[in-house]
Amino acid sequence: MGKFIHPDFVLESKTAQKLYHDYAEKLPIVDFHCHLSPKLIADNHKFESLGQIWLEGDHYKWRAMRTNGVDEEYCTGNTSFRDKFQKWAETVPSTIGNPLHHWTHLELARHFDIFDLLAPENAGKIYDKATEMLQQDEFRTQNLLKKMNVEVVGTTDDPADSLQYHQALKNFSIKVRPTFRPDNVLKTEDPEFFNAYISKLESVSGKKIKTLRDLISVLDERHAFFNEVGCKASDHGLDRLYYTPNFLDGADKSFEKVRNGEKLSDAETEGYRTYVMYELCKMNHKRGWVQQFHLGAMRNNNTRMFKKLGPDVGFDSIGNPQDANKISRFMDLLDTEDKLAKTILYNLNPSDNEMFVTMLGNFQDGKTPGKIQYGAGWWFLDQKVGMEKHLRDLSVLGLLARFVGMVTDSRSFLSYPRHEYFRRILCNHLGQEIDKGLIPNDQKLLKTVIEDICYHNPMRYFGF
Template identity: 70%
Template sequence: MKNFIHPDFLLEGKTAQKIYHEYAENQPVIDFHCHLSPKLIAENHNFDNLGEVWLAGDHYKWRAMRTNGVNEAYCTGSPPFYEKFLKWAETVPNTVGNPLYHWTHLELARHFNIFELLNPKTADSIYHKASEMLKEEAFSTQNLLKRMKVEMVGTTDDPVDNLEYHIKLKDFEVQVRPTWRPDNLIKTDDPETFNNYIEKLEEVSGKSISTFSDLLTVLDERHAFFHEAGCRASDHGLDRMYYSEDAGTNPEEAFKKIRGGSKLNETETEAYRFRMMQELCKLNHKRGWVQQFHLGAMRNNNTRLFKKLGPDTGFDSIANPQDSYKISRFLDSLDVHNQLAKTILYNLNPADNEMFVTMIGNFQDGTVPGKMQYGAAWWFLDQKTGMEKHLADLSALGLLSRFVGMVTDSRSFLSYPRHEYFRRIACNFIGNEVDKGVIPNDPEILKNLVEGISYKNAKSYFGFQNSR
């Protein structure tokens, strides 16, 4: 019987199979947005077992396990990883139809050459075989990246980070670049938490921050430090875009108020966040970075478990549709002064797909192919249906051929088959369009399209062919 993961997995027709195997399969990987630990890469860490590398911190799996009736202890608690893994193995057969089923078996196949289906009967043998392999030098964090043909990794890093591990990795053959993630600068709801963060900035910069102008000076210096360490991108995880007609030109009073321990009102909050984001984006433009906006997550919905477990533990969901007016006005507020950097907008609500694609078209200016990007199907949408809709909407309303492609957006070192997953889905989408006569069966067109969205577009867009 044919293995579930086989050479033509997800490739329905001959055309899809041909373009995948000839143009996509062997392309290197540029993973310009993920949450891997640079410390674990720098230390060339070996994981003790399959449970550790798969289940520690993976809120996708925790969410599925809870849905399957697994006690929370086996998700975020203290039982041994072997016991947690057995609970995951009980869950896997029930994830059929969910991308977790595909990802699980792709990772077993690509990393461990295991093609058995994971279930309670096979769990023990799979666990011990994979765990023994993980102890080998070939499965250290650095070698895992090299074996998956990863050329570049973009981690996620706060402005207060000293980037010591990125600096240690400057001669590693895989580029491990920091990504500036300054979200804490707009988290003003709790003045105490905000001020604690500003104090961390003071400590790392060695400068006092008593005014908004002081803050901008320190941020410019930290931005420059990140640039010297190889950073070429920012990332902003926002619930939505901010815009205020009342922003004015002086946010000093709002900053003074919150530094004094008082909460901002709703109008002040919107105005401050709008101005702060403007200034951050101006820094990105100043140094020629790419800026990414992950929009539309409704986070930490379960108050009881958020208090117990903290953020990023699997209690987030898709939010309401985005405010197109505020997205437009925010981008225009930068473009009108010619300070809009290359920008990637990631959307989490599929109802907004067409709005996002048409929005980026408003700010293409002919200076860079695909300057404004509709980012890869993200989080709850990085599954077969979500990717297919993403590809169809981008094809219909933008230029699919300029799309910069997939990211893992993952904390797991085993997640790199997600790039393969995307490439297979994309080639199947394109191949089916060719077979229907919608796209010409022209080798040059297909080669440029598939190689571009698999690898080449990202390499050019971020300028990673250049040295640091």
């Protein structure tokens, strides 16, 4: 039996193989949205084991393990990483058809030169070999990034963060840029959490936040500080975009109410969130940033496990289709005032694909190529079928050639083969269209399109 991960993996034709190997394979990686720890990069951290680097914090794997009947102790519990890895190895054969099966074997191949299929019977051997390799300096975090030919890393950072690690990395050969993620100022559903967070902002800013205007002023100061440290983008992980026509009326009263520990009504929440997002987006425009909206996650569905483990441990899912009217009205509000920044919209519900792509065309400005972008397949859509649909929908309803490409959206330092995975899928898609006679086999044109999507477009778009 030949290797599962081979040079033409995913590439189904000679045409696709030529496109990938000639144009995409060796391009640097621009990972403008991820959740890597800047501290681990700045510290040039060495991981203790394959279990630690692979299973610590990876809710994708945890979901699969739970579905395979693995006890929680082997996911988020305190058992050893070797034992957790054994349970992961027992799960991997059942992930056939799931992107985890592809990612697992791409990561073993690219980082550790291991081409065996992971299974219970060889788990110990693979674990020991990879763990031994991880003790070498070339497997410290900075060298892992260099080995994968990463040129830019865009981390995800709270406005209250000090950015000390980004500042420590200013002379690092790879650009590690912060991304402004102010989601916590919208979380009014829990007044106790909200007020604790406002206190944190007060502490880092040295200013009292008594009114809504005080909050906006402090956020603007933090925004300016992020800009000084090299930030080029904001990111907003929202259930949806908010909009109500009368958002300017009463938002300050709503802020006072939640500061006093009271819960807001649905109408008050919508008004407050619309107002704060409106102000944040004006800041993004003022400083020439890109704003990213990750829309549609239904989070923390399992109350029992949320109380036990907290958020971001694998109990989230795809939410309802998005409200096209609210997206349109909010973007139109900013556009009417000429305050609409470069914007990337990511959807999580695949039924929103076509709506999102057609929404982009409403707000292009005729000056900035691809100003409003359809973001790469995200989270549950970050898989072969999801990416193929993304590429088809963007091609027929927008301009694929202006697409800013892939992100890992990952907390794992081993996840960079996801860019390779995307590039193979992109070249296979184009190869299929060429072989059908639907795209011309013009190598000069194809080289430009592929190199732009994989590298040049994001570099230009963000100004890296």
